[in-house]
Structure formats: structure tokens, C-alpha cells
Amino acid sequence: MAAIAFPSIATSTKLPDGTTYSYVHVKPKDNKPYILFLHGFPEASFGWRHQIPYFSERGYGIIAPDLLGYGGTSKPSDLKAYKLKKMVGEILQILDALGIEQVIGVGHDWGSLFLARFHYYYPERFTKYAFLDVAYAAPRVPFSVDAVNEFSQKLVGYPIFGYWHFFNDPKAGEMMDEKPDSLNALLFAKDPKFMSDHMCPIGAMRTYIEKGQKGPIGSWVTPQEVETWHKIFDPSKGGCGPPLNWYKAQISNLNSQDEFAVPEERYHIEQPALLITCSYDYIAVPKMQVGGMEPFVKNLTVKEIASGHFVQSEKADEVNKTLEAFFEGGA
Numbered sequence: 001m002a003a004i005a006f007p008s009i010a011t012s013t014k015l016p017d018g019t020t021y022s023y024v025h026v027k028p029k030d031n032k033p034y035i036l037f038l039h040g041f042p043e044a045s046f047g048w049r050h051q052i053p054y055f056s057e058r059g060y061g062i063i064a065p066d067l068l069g070y071g072g073t074s075k076p077s078d079l080k081a082y083k084l085k086k087m088v089g090e091i092l093q094i095l096d097a098l099g100i101e102q103v104i105g106v107g108h109d110w111g112s113l114f115l116a117r118f119h120y121y122y123p124e125r126f127t128k129y130a131f132l133d134v135a136y137a138a139p140r141v142p143f144s145v146d147a148v149n150e151f152s153q154k155l156v157g158y159p160i161f162g163y164w165h166f167f168n169d170p171k172a173g174e175m176m177d178e179k180p181d182s183l184n185a186l187l188f189a190k191d192p193k194f195m196s197d198h199m200c201p202i203g204a205m206r207t208y209i210e211k212g213q214k215g216p217i218g219s220w221v222t223p224q225e226v227e228t229w230h231k232i233f234d235p236s237k238g239g240c241g242p243p244l245n246w247y248k249a250q251i252s253n254l255n256s257q258d259e260f261a262v263p264e265e266r267y268h269i270e271q272p273a274l275l276i277t278c279s280y281d282y283i284a285v286p287k288m289q290v291g292g293m294e295p296f297v298k299n300l301t302v303k304e305i306a307s308g309h310f311v312q313s314e315k316a317d318e319v320n321k322t323l324e325a326f327f328e329g330g331a
Contacts, residue, residue: 004071004231005046009062012072015093019081021065022072023094024052028061033127033327034100036091037064038118040109040134042187042243043310044071044232047108049225050316051323058324063103065091067114069242071232076242082249084117085258092122101125104327108132108312109284110246117255119269120262130274130323133281133311135289138267138296139259143250149202152288160283162202166209168251173241175209180233182212183240184226190216192308196282220314272299274326276319278307301326 012022024045028034035055039047045064056062066073068087080086095103105126107115112134119126119136129136141147149159166172176183186208189195194215198208217226233239249255275293277286290302303322307315 005044005049005228006052009052009056010045010072013094013097015090019068019074019076019090020072021068021074021090021094023065024048024062025098026052026056026060026062029059032059032061034061034063034103035327036095036103036105037062038105038107038111038114039064039067039070040107040111041246042070042233042240043109046071046228046232047310048312050313051106051320054316054320055324060327061100063095063098063100065094067111069238069245071237075238077245079245079249079252079254082245082254083258084114084249084255085121087114088118088121091118092125095125102127104128104130106130106132106323107134109134109309112136117259120259120266123266123270126271128272128274128327129269130276130326131293132276132319133278133284133289133309135275135277135284135293136269136273136296137292139256139262142253142256145251152285155288156282156285158196158200158282159202160200160285160288163199163205164247164251165202166206167244167247169206172206173239173244175206177233177235177239177241179209179212180230182209182214184221184229185214185217188217188221188226188310189308190218192280192282195308200282218308218314220310220316267296269297270299272301272326273297274301274303274323276311276322277302277304278309278311279304280307281309281311283309 006024014020037048044066048064105115112131116136145164148161152160199205312319
């Protein structure tokens with residue numbers, strides 16, 4: 001949670017409906033813009049630990065929330081609370097309360113999908129977009145895990161979302177909470193292929209967690225960072241269960257009605273956009289990401305980095321310099 005990872009710059013606010021959000025807030029200097037960092041699964045604002053100091057030291061304003069279900073933010077059990085349009089509105093309330101009219105949006109993993117939905121509903125609030133690992137995509141058909149897996153099976157030879165079936169299990173969060181070392185070894189694996197081998201085939205991740213299997217963790221994750229991750233996702237603080245509600249809401253197609261009401265012209269991005277793909281992510285496969293994003297973005301810059309899924313940590317220096325060049329007008 002923000003207070004554990006960034007105690008000196010973390011704060012929280014309670015929205016009118018009673019939902020509490022924890023977030024990092026750093027005011028900008030020298031007329032620099034704000035950056036809105038949106039994390040993915042399973043990280044919280046801690047996932048931006050290499051970006052927050054880098055950009056705040058250069059004068060950028062920072063807003064990095066623990067998204068709903070994570071860290072110090074509320075963890076409702078009702079799936080409807082995890083509708084993307086609703087959560088977008090909650091982050092917007094925070095920006096409005098702080099008097100922030102426009103931001104540069106940066107998303108990773110689920111944060112990229114969340115950033116895309118932010119664009120559908122409030123494109124005027126952004127000057128630029130940066131999507132890390134997971135590209136922007138328009139909601140053209142109702143979501144289906146099986147359809148995605150069938151498509152990827154034909155395109156790359158395996159189902160990229162096999163693990164989603166496990167994540168949809170009511171007991172999945174509890175099972176992962178019981179085997180945190182196994183989960184860490186899988187998500188932050190030294191070899192990205194180890195991650196995909198135990199997540200992509202249908203049923204593989206359930207078997208991996210049940211057996212408590214392990215593998216070497218990448219050198220880009222320090223023991224201290226693993227310990228911080230354990231504190232943030234301690235079962236007494238909610239564990240892994242609440243974040244899985246993002247998957248369950250998507251599988252249940254709770255977002256479709258909102259998204260299909262958006263005019264098709266809003267699917268297109270007019271602002272400059274950056275896509276950072278990861279050469280060794282076997283789930284967010286680069287060629288699938290680029291192909292789905294190009295038709296909707298007029299001013300797109302693509303940068304491929306030799307990294308696994310958590311590129312903002314594994315290749316922090318390269319990511320930071322790429323983002324900075326994009327923010328400053330280059331790329």
C-alpha cells in the first residue's frame with residue numbers, strides 16, 4: 001500500500017460514497033505536468049517504486065493510487081464495485097479534489113486497460129498516454145476468455161489467458177495467500193518462460209499453486225522488495241482475493257453496457273501515445289499488442305524492450321528514459 005511503500009508522500013481520502021483511496025501525491029515544480037500512474041496485478045502503487053522518485057526528482061507531479069482492492073484502498077466484495085467506469089469516476093474525484101485538470105496517463109498491465117477506459121469517458125483530461133506491456137484496445141465485442149484463448153492458440157500456439165479460469169475461482173485468492181513464495185516465484189520469475197509455462201496452459205497455475213512449486217526469482221527484485229510485497233498483500237490486509245475481482249468483473253462482462261454506449265469515434269486517441277512492449281512477455285505478446293492498437297492511434301510511438309512482464313521494474317532505467325523522452329516531446 002502507498003503508506004507502506006512511500007510513507008513520506010502517501011495520503012488517503014474518503015469519497016462521498018465512503019470508498020477510501022490510498023495514493024502517492026507529489027506536487028509538480030517548474031510548471032511540470034502531473035503523471036497519473038495506474039498499476040496492474042498484483043502490485044499496488046508499489047509497482048511504480050522506480051518511476052515515482054525518478055520523475056518527482058525532475059519536477060513532475062505524481063498521482064499513483066492503490067487501485068480498488070489493493071493496498072490501503074477499500075476492498076469491496078461486490079463485483080459491481082469493480083466496474084471500470086465506476087472506478088474511473090473515483091480516480092476522477094481525487095483529481096478534481098486536488099484541482100488537477102489534465103495529466104499524462106501511464107498504465108501497466110490492468111492499469112493499461114484502466115487507462116484505456118479512462119480515455120473512453122474523459123479523453124479531455126489527458127495530454128499524452130503511455131501504455132506499458134499491455135496496449136490500448138477498443139471494446140468491439142463482449143469479452144470472452146475462451147475466445148481470447150482460441151485466438152491466441154491460432155496466432156502464437158498457446159492460450160495466453162489460461163490462468164484466468166483459475167483467477168475466477170472463489171477460492172483462488174485464499175489459495176495464493178497460502179503460498180506467497182510460490183506466487184512470487186511465478187510472477188517475478190528469473191526466466192519469463194517459467195511464468196508462461198505455469199500460467200498460460202489451462203489448469204497449469206492451479207496445479208502450480210496447489211503443489212507449492214517454486215523457481216528462482218529475477219535479480220531485478222530484491223529481498224527487501226519481496227518483503228514489502230508480502231506486507232502489502234498480507235492476508236490480514238485482504239491478500240490477493242480482492243484484486244482478483246478485476247478479473248471476475250471482466251469475465252462477467254459487467255463493463256460491456258457502459259463501453260458499448262461510448263460513441264465509436266471516442267475509441268480513437270488523438271493525443272500522442274507511447275506503447276512499450278516486452279520481448280519476453282509470453283502473455284502480452286508484442287505483435288498482438290501492436291496490431292490491436294495501431295488502428296486507433298494517429299500519433300503512436302512503439303518501443304520494444306528486452307524484458308519480461310514487469311518491465312518498469314526489470315528495466316527501470318530504460319523505461320524511465322523512454323518515458324521521459326516521450327513526455328518531453330521526443331520518443
